[in-house]
Amino acid sequence: MSTPAPPRVVVLGGGSAGWITACLLHHQWGERGGSVTVVESPEIGIIGVGEGSTPQLKAFFEHLGIAEADWMPACDATYKLGIRFTGWSERTGCESYFHPFPGPVDLHSEPGFLHNCALRRRGVDVPAHPDDWFLAEALSEGRKSPIPEENFPFGPSYGYHFDAHKLGAFLRDWATKRGVTHRATRVEEVELTPDGDVAALLCDDGERIEGDIFVDCSGFRSLIAQQRLGAPFIPFGENLFNDRAVVMPTAHREPVKPQTDSIAMSGGWRWSIPLTSRVGNGYVYSSKYISDEDAEAELRKAIGMEDQGDARVLQMRVGRVADSWTGNCLAAGLSQGFIEPLEATALHIVIVTALDFARAYESGGFTAQNREEFNWRIAAKYEGIRDYIVAHYRLNQRSDTAYWRDNAANHALSDDLKAMMTAWFTHEDIGRLNAEQHGGNPHYANMSWHCLFAGYGTFPPQAKMQAPPPGLHISDVEQTRAMLAACASNFPDYAPA
Ligand SMILES: Cc1cc2nc3c(=O)[nH]c(=O)nc-3n(C[C@H](O)[C@H](O)[C@H](O)COP(=O)(O)OP(=O)(O)OC[C@H]3O[C@@H](n4cnc5c(N)ncnc54)[C@H](O)[C@@H]3O)c2cc1C
Structure with a gap:
């Protein structure tokens, strides 16, 4: 043709x-x-x-030949190395975890993380918290730029806030x-x-x-x-309960970390996104579980804006x-x-x-064929992203409100997501399963799924954990942290605001 x-x-x-x-x-x-x-x-x-964006926005600007120096200052933009999830799990040691954008250094550390996750899933007491294994987390915690010095050509992928x-x-x-x-x-x-x-x-x-x-x-x-x-x-309403958001900005109160913060609330979660000029805040919630007024009050309290500033409520069609x-x-x-x-x-x-x-x-x-294939690919993209997001709610480890309890008990899950969860709990290789899902083109990598499961502490309870038997190979978390710290020293400090 x-x-x-x-x-x-x-x-x-x-x-x-x-x-x-x-x-x-x-x-x-x-x-x-x-x-x-x-x-x-x-x-x-x-x-x-x-x-907030993924690294795809970087690819977009590169595709058009627009330099960061041209667009970032014009859009109050900052770098984003990933998302820190706080309060999604009540398990000890899992109060928060970082979902990083990956990079070449992680090729060295990720296998160790996956190995220890596999052991911990079987009840072997080894370190498997995602924060210990990825460069993006070390950089963000250290308030470092994602762009390394010239001598170190191994920067992670990154997105932006704008x-x-x-x-x-x-x-x-x-x-x-x-x-x-x-x-x-x-x-x-x-x-x-x-x-x-x-x-x-x-x-x-x-x-x-x-x-x-x-x-x-x-x-x-x-x-x-x-x-x-x-x-x-x-509609995705039976999988994803949230249908509203209330948003309001605040001034910067502390130095910027190049990360989005996603913090669990009583009826949803709130974001905190640092721009150069302000911090964007929004509480995403389900109107079935909390009223607009109560959500606004909860957000205002959380961000210290009880008596000032205008909030805006948005409806979301999901x-x-x-x-x-x-x-x-x-x-x-x-x-x-x-x-x-x-x-x-x-x-x-x-x-x-x-x-x-x-x-x-x-x-x-x-042509009909063109359209059908295209529509199938885009639909698969939506479903892949949806399943990963639904997993955040279904696997949540909170019990304080009906919202979280109902999410944890939600059985309206896709077959793909059910298969991923079953595979995790039955100690199968979720990497292989993930690679086969969504037409062999999964949106989220094996690493992302492991960060989610492990970040919530989705392992046997601590009381049932066994000490590693002698001779068992365990990935060395201290050595990995030291390697990541050494790599991070090649990145300049980041202080955009
Ligand atoms: C609470 C919330 C948080 C979000 N956070 C993120 C995030 O962190 N990252 C992310 O990637 N996305 C996020 N999104 C999604 C993001 O906001 C949208 O994808 C993005 O803004 C694009 O919106 P849009 O251009 O499709 O629609 P809009 O911004 O609503 O634009 C619609 C346009 O259509 C025009 N229009 C409509 N009707 C007519 C008409 N009759 N005649 C002429 N013009 C018309 C309007 O004037 C406007 O220009 C979020 C969305 C919500 C609701």
């Missing part, structure tokens, strides 16, 4: 998803005669949250300077062709915007994909569209789906969606 002509792309929505997609598709087709138009309504505005409004504005300026058209107007109607494809967007100022491909980045409204084309929505690509419409961002922000994966999926779509389109345009 011949490569289709570069298309005229119309993106509805100027939030992070809209501008990320516009930049990527312009990069793909702009120089070959394609065009990208972004239509957004300033009066509707953007959701304005979403301040101001969502400023990121959108930066990308808008970058894109429009390179030829992306920006229309500030409200779309009133979506005109269809007799075949049911999208023909044009009809705007309240009378403009009719035609295109070949329409990308729906209209946020939770999902104006084209769900409202006009009727794309079915698959799930995904059955098919991200319908006819000539691609859904991306909140219009496509949302899992919940625990692992900060939303923009990651936006980037993957746009890049994969461009590849699929190039390989033959609007």
Whole structure:
């Protein structure tokens, strides 16, 4: 099949998803005669949250050739080496653990961690807490930059924290300077062709915007994909209880660590995200277990803002569209789906969606096979991320509120997740099982699953642990910590704010 002509792309929505997609598709087709138009309504505005990323955002900027020195200061951005989970387990010694982004140094330490986890799962009393085995944790605790000195070419992968409004504005300026058209107007109607494809967007100022491909980045409204084309929505509510968030910023009170903090609360969890200019805070909760007022009060108390500052409550629609690509419409961002922000994966999926779509389109345009394969891959990505996030709730080791008890008793789990849990408890190789799941393309690595299980202390109770028998090989945690400390000394201090 011949490569289709570069298309005229119309993106509805100027939030992070809209501008990320516009930049990527312009990069793909702009120089070959394609065009990208972004239509957004300033009066509707953007959701304005979403301040944490995975390393995929780094790959995005590198793909576009945008240097950190250009975008990070403009977006109040800081580095992120991983997420520290605090209070998700009541087990002694498991009050908190770090989920790191991996790097080449971890290739030396990870096998030791996996080995000790395997022993501990069998009741052998050996050290297997994730914090002891990964460079990113050592760097974050030491308030180090993820970028090593020149003599040490083994930096870990990393993501960022950023101001969502400023990121959108930066990308808008970058894109429009390179030829992306920006229309500030409200779309009133979506005109269809007799075949049911999208023909044009009809705007309240009378403009009719035609295109070949329409990308729906209209946020939770999902104006084209769900409202006009009727794309079915698959809710994740029975797996993931949280449906609200209350957010409010605070000033910096202590030096920045390059990490997101994810702290368990009575009816959910709260994030603490350090930007250069402020700290972003948000409590993600289930309205079935706590009211908006009580959640706001609990957040205010936790961050020391009882009597000051404005809080904003957001509703979250958790799930995904059955098919991200319908006819000539691609859904991306909140219009496509949302899992919940625990692992900060939303923009990651936006980037993957746009890049994969461009590849699929190039390989033959609007064929049913292209669409089906693409939709299958994106659906598998959502399910893979969802399962890992659901595992945080299902495996929680708290008993203080009905929210945590009900999560721990939740049996509405996918078969893949059930298989992972069974494998862990029956001492099977979860790495091999993980590699086979989600079409052989699991989103989370074996290391991440081990950090989750081990970080919660999902091992036999301490009273049942046996001392290691003589001669048993045990990975040396002290030696590993010393190796990581030596590596960490090659990284400069990090003090962005
Ligand atoms: C509580 C919370 C925390 C989150 N945390 C993270 C995180 O840490 N990391 C992460 O990656 N993601 C996170 N997300 C998700 C993230 O916020 C979104 O993925 C991201 O902001 C992209 O949103 P969007 O562009 O899809 O939608 P929006 O920002 O809502 O943008 C929608 C756009 O569509 C336009 N629009 C809508 N209707 C019309 C119309 N009729 N005419 C014209 N324009 C229209 C609006 O004007 C706006 O420009 C979080 C989300 C929530 C709710």
